[in-house]
Amino acid sequence: MIGERIFFNWPFLQEGLVVAVSDSLLKYEKLPTTPNAPARVTSTSHGERWQMKAERIERHYSTRYGVILGDIELLLHIRPLKGLKQSASGAFIKNYAEGSNNEIEQAVQMCLGTGISEDPRYQEREASSLAEEFPEGSTIFLLEESAYGTVGKVSSTTKSTLSADLDVYPSDNSENNDFRAIVIGRKSSDYYSFYNAANLARITTLALAKIASSFLVITSDGAKSNLGLSLKFDAKGLKVIGYSQKSESGKWDYSQKTIDLVKEYKTKFPEVFHVLDYKSNGMIPASEIFTGPDMDADTKVREIRKWLQTKGVLDFEPVPLICDKLTKETIAEIESLADKIVKKKSSVGPKEIIITDIHRQAVLKPSQAIYRLQDQRFALGDRVIMVQDSGSVPLAVKGVVVGLYEESIDVVWDVPIMLGGTLGGCCSQYRGSTVEFNTCLNLSDPQFIFSTKPKTSPHPRNEVPLFRPQYGARTAIQTVVGQAPVARLRAATQPNPSAYAPNSPNGRGEPLRPGQSFQWPNSPHAASTQSGGAYVPPHLHGGRGGAQGGFVPEHSGRGGFQFNGDRGRGSPMSWRGRDFGGRTTGRGSYLR
Incomplete structure (x- = not known):
């Protein structure tokens, strides 16, 4: 059952994919046990809330639909179907939700x-043929790196490729950088921590927390009125762009505009701030706030509400914490630059080019946008182009992202559109609109580039022969110059010039000086060694001691003969060694 599609939520069935099955003790799911190995069904223990979930499902069907489920022994973990997505081959496959x-x-x-x-x-x-999917004269958008997002018309098709006529403006790449520079160089709003903001506003942190959220009072007729600024909503995770934000530590930060608004509020209506530090979080009667003999509490509440409306507080639009938006001044700069670009392009005109041998994956059809542009990323100041042929925005119109939301973006277009708006007074009339992610193609951050050039192959490594260890002694043989050694035998090598001299008085030898040749004392083959012969004395390939590797007179290194009686390695009087017939010898010492 795991990995198969299923229909759930009876009686209103919905398709999904089963990813796990659980009972009261274990959860069964497919997981890779080792790297590069197929996934296998494994069982893991889960928390104690399984029974609560089963009872909640049983109670829901019993009270809502009048259906008795009986005992629930298994729960299916299902990821619902989101829709279809188009693969690289052009086929449409089902797309299920991801993540636990x-x-x-x-x-x-x-x-x-x-x-x-x-x-x-x-x-x-299945994928249809190119001639059916891209008929001649249809509009496409090129996804190649050289002209990403350029609009064109299909001129001809073959079995595997197509040709298109494109209208290219050489200044497109520089435009993207110019718009991004405006966003990067914009004047950032100064945000202060809640503690510093309270000090600047001359109030306590508790008073700031209350007045920045909802502050409800009850009038004489029992009606509730909110006298707060409604700049933050902890439970809902909402903020007001330009006034409040949440820091990485989870604390609220406030901008200078919030501080100025609180100061003015306190100056006009100080009675409200007198009770913020002393009253509870519950609703307060207006008569307890405005206690003066000449004060009408209900009239004061209406006066405060009218003042909040003149300041635009009642029109604040709370947005999720992940959302962001450019200021009105920055949007005005973007509009001014867009007007200059449109005017320049209208006087110059595009450059017409013809591109052949275009692959299916390198072009985007307007009807494919909802399938291929899923999970696209955007940032403030990104240059976009409309690639969907249905909706309120004409096809192939360019714009700039000025607002980010959970499932949509605010875009200021280069030209006015019929169904455009002002984005809440942030841009000119008919220049702005809110569109979904999969309706626009991001030109500043290309995420669907199809490269026609193959990737550079890695530099080939030198082939190293397989190592096969050989046990036993390796005989040193004399070989003719230029002749390969016999199999399983190695040729004798020349002594290493950096080796240690065996006749050094230091006991272990010292490095040879430049120009000094390597000679074994009292060796009849010293001349052949100096003349470059290949002879190697037998004791070079023997053991460490003289008995195994051969005795060399006057050799004071390891395995050499020493005439003094000092205790040490290689000495006849050394206590380390073997006992042969009551005589104690050192390691590799010479027996007399």
Whole structure:
């Protein structure tokens, strides 16, 4: 069952993919046990909340639909179907939600293996031919690195490639950098921590926390009125762009505009701030705030509400914490630059070029945008182009991202559009609109580049022969110059000039001086060694001691003969060694 599709949420069936099965003790899912190995079904223990989830599902169907499920013994972990996505070959395949956060747990009794009537919009289908998918004269967008996002028309198609006529403006790349420079160089809003902001506003941190959120009071008729600024919402995770934000430490920060607004609020209505430090978090009657003999509490509340409206507080739009938006001044600079670019292009005109041998993956059709542009990333100041042929924005119109939200972006377009707006008074009339992520192609951050050039292959490594160890002694042989050694035998090598001289008085030898030749004392073959012969004395390939490797007179190194009686390695009087017939010898010492 794991890895198979299923229909869940009876009676309103929805398709999904089963990724795990769990019971009251274990959870079974497919996981790779070792690297580069196929996934296998493994079991892991889970928390004690499984029974609570099963009871909640049973209670939901019993009270909502009047269905008795009985005992729930298994729960299916299902990832719902999001839609279709287009693969590189052009085929449409199903796209399921990713991540454990998107998993839905459902009782096995409420799931079906097959659907009676499946939605034809989400059925997988094979790729069609290029001639059918890209007829001559159809509009496409090139995804190659040289002209990413350039709009063109299909001129001809073959079995595997197509040709297109493109209208190219040489200044497109520099435009993207110019818009990004405006966003980078914008005047950033100064945010202060809640403690510093309270000090600048001359109030306590508790008073700032209350007045920056909702502060409800009750009038004489029992109505509730919010006298707070509504700049932050902890429970909902919302903020007001330009006034409040949450730092990485989880604390609230406030801008200079918030501090100025609080100061003015305190100056006009000080009675409100007198009770912020002493009253509880509950709702307060207005009569306890405005206690003066000549004060009408209800009139004061209406006066405060009217002042908040004139300051635009009632029109603040709370957005999620991850959202961001450019200021009105920065958007005005972007509009001014866009007007100059449009005016310049209208006087110069595009450059027409023809590109042949274009692969299917290197072009984007407007109807493919919702399938291929999923999970696209955007940032403030990114240059975008409209690639969807349906909606409120005409095809191939360019713009700049000025606002980021969870599932949409605010864009200021280069030219006015019929159904455009002002984005809440931030831009000119008919210049702004809010669109979804998969309707625009990001030109500043290309994420779907198709390269026609193959990647550079890595530098080939030198072939190293397989190491095969050989046990036993390796005989040193004399070989003729230029002749390869016999198999399983090695040729004798010349002595290393940097070796240690054996007749050094230091005991272990010292390095040879420049120009000094290597000679073994009292060796009949010293002349041949000096003349470059290949002879190697037998004791070079023997053991460490004289008995195994051969005795060399006057050799004071390891295995050499020493005439003094000092205790040490190689000495006849050394206590380290073997006992042969009561005589104690050192390691490799000479027996007399």
